Amino acid sequence: MGGEKINKIRNEEFKIWKKAVPSLYHHISTFKPPYTTYFESVEKIPKAVAFTHKIAPHKESGTMAASMLCSQGSDIYEIEFQLPLGLHAPNENLKDPQYGASFAKVVNNGKLEPKWTYQGETVTKIEYVGGSLADAVVMTASGSLAWFKEDCKVPVFVMEELRGPSTSFSRIHDQGQSLAVNVDFAVSENVETLVKSQQSMASGQQDEHSLLKVVDNAQTPGRPIRTIPVPRTSVTQAIRFLDNHMFCTLSDDSTIRFYDLRGDGKPLWSMAxxxxxxxxxxxxxxxxxxxxxxxxxxxxxxxxxxxxxxxxxxxxxxxxxxxxxxxxxxxxxxxxxxxxxxxxxxxxxxVSGNxxxxxxxxxxxxxxxxxxxxxxxxxxxxxxxxxxxTGGGRRQAEFYSQRETVAWHPLISGVVGCVDPDGLLTVYKGFLGKEADSGSVSENEGDAQV
Structure with missing residues (x-):
């Protein structure tokens, strides 16, 4: 009887949760790329996603073409897909979208070849910048950076971070196992400067500190400009720019620091x-x-x-x-x-993947x-x-880092892309209104298209 009572309570809690959180989608499409079968235990390979700025509207069909970048291991793929044009121009008088599966073009092409490859490295973050010298910057598990350009499969610029005898084994171990600890980079608003982090090389020692590296991203991408130590930290796992010069960081001491590139390298303010x-x-x-x-x-x-x-x-x-x-x-x-x-x-x-x-x-x-x-x-x-x-595949793999696996589209409001541990790609726009106002669900709403 006790078990039945507990189950009844859980059912009621689920009904309340379901009522509070709408489950409808304005649009959702899914695709399992063929490259996910290239490796065994694909769910253990880090993945990252980012949208490109490419949008091609087709008013005659009521659709628009867009693309996203997704990494698996050392390879980065560009996946093209279609969306209803109404997601980008909701106030225009548009035709109902005429298309089958959103990823039909990719499916019909058969085998999917990598757009870019950083041989020997594992990509963990992709930043699409669309600059004059490079279209995207990527970071790898080793902390190295690579710049890629359209129609060139290999990096056009590289900034390597090599792990040698001086690197603490415990830091490497933590880097691979912890969901919280990871290096990061950020690009300034004018895309001219990049700041990246490097983990400590002296774990447990009294003078331990991680590093922030200011890097040129305009004239000679990858050229170091200056190095900023972050005392008594092992790693800085998040970096964000506030404008062209000011940026903030979050390190593993749970302290947020604010810097100005024009300053002396010391934080302007710190907050724990x-x-x-x-x-x-x-x-x-x-x-x-x-x-x-x-x-x-x-x-x-x-x-x-x-x-x-x-x-x-x-x-x-x-x-x-x-x-x-x-x-x-x-x-x-x-x-x-x-x-x-x-x-x-x-x-x-x-961590659940939600x-x-x-x-x-x-x-x-x-x-x-x-x-x-x-x-x-x-x-x-x-x-x-x-x-x-939620996405069923997002909660299948334990100890799978969810960082950089979800991205907002930079131009289409409300559109999100994500990759699951098994490589399943999803593009969706959630319905944020009340269910009573939603009316009937269209044939493309709420149903994943594979």
Whole structure:
């Protein structure tokens, strides 16, 4: 009887969760590329995704062509797909989209050849920059960087980080096993400068420090400009630019540091958050440069304002976040990304593989609310959590890093791409309205197209 009662309670909890989180999609398409069969245990090979800036509208068919980059091992593939044109131009009078499977062109081509290859390395991050000298920058598991150009399969520039006898074995071990520890890089808004991290070479020693390397990305990509030590840290796992010169970092001491490339290499401000677990990731708003968000291993997301932090530092007070929300079941936050259409739009990824879509506008509206309009924390959480994408394959592999496996499209609002551990690619746009307002589901909504 006890088991039946527990099961009944869980069923009721699921109904409440299902009611609070819509499961419809404006659009969803999936594709299992043929290259996923090239290796055994493909789920253990790191993967990363990024959208290109390529969009080709076809008004006569009501569709548009786009593409995404996906890595597997040392190879990077460009996958073309189709989307309903209404996702990009919702207010125009458009024809109903006329197409079969969104990835039909790839399927019909048969074998898929790599667009780029960085031989002997394992790609862990892709940044599409569309610059004059390179179209994309990639980082590998060793911390090396490579620049790729259209129609050239091998890197046009390389910045290698070699592991030698001086590299701590424990750091290599941690790098391979930990979901939280990883190196990172970021490109400035004008695409002229790049900052990358390098893990410590002296683990456990008194003078241990990781490094930040400022790299040219304009005249001679890959040319080191300067090196900045980060004392008493083993690795800096996240880097983000606020503008052309200022950038922030998150290291494994759960401290966020703000730098100016024009400065002396010392942080302008530093902020530690001793509450709600160890910080694993952060992102900076593309719309409000003073706003950033952090995610922790307890499933906590916190929104911050740099101006408030500076004021607290000057007054010797502990910084307080603007807002705080949580992943379900304390699912650790391994990646977080601001959207492109609203400063309140945020996407976060859990260790479980779940992709959480947030709209923090209800929190901002609460600042001016009075009396009965004020919501409690639980109700506010439900209002902010607009959508969850689970994807069956995303939760199949243990110890699989979900970092860089999910990306917003940089030009089409609300469109997300992700890759599962087994290599399954998904492009979707979640339905963020109420189910009662959604009407009937079209033949392309809610059904994965393989």
């Amino acid at each position: 958050d001793p509450h709600d677990g160890k910080l694993l990731c952060l992102d900076v708003s593309p719309m409000i440069e003073s706003m950033f968000i952090t995610g922790s291993d307890t499933g906590t997301l916190k929104l911050w304002d740099l101006r408030t932090i500076i004021a607290c530092i000057e007054n010797k007070e502990e910084p307080i976040e603007i807002a705080k929300v949580f992943h379900s079941a304390a699912d650790p936050v391994v990646d977080v990304k601001f959207g492109i259409s609203s400063p309140a739009e945020i996407l976060s990824v859990g 992709v959480y879509h947030w709209d923090l506008e209800p929190i901002f509206l609460q600042e001016n609310a009075e009396g009965d309009e004020i919501m409690d924390a639980e109700e506010l959480q439900q209002q902010c959590l607009r959508f969850i994408h």
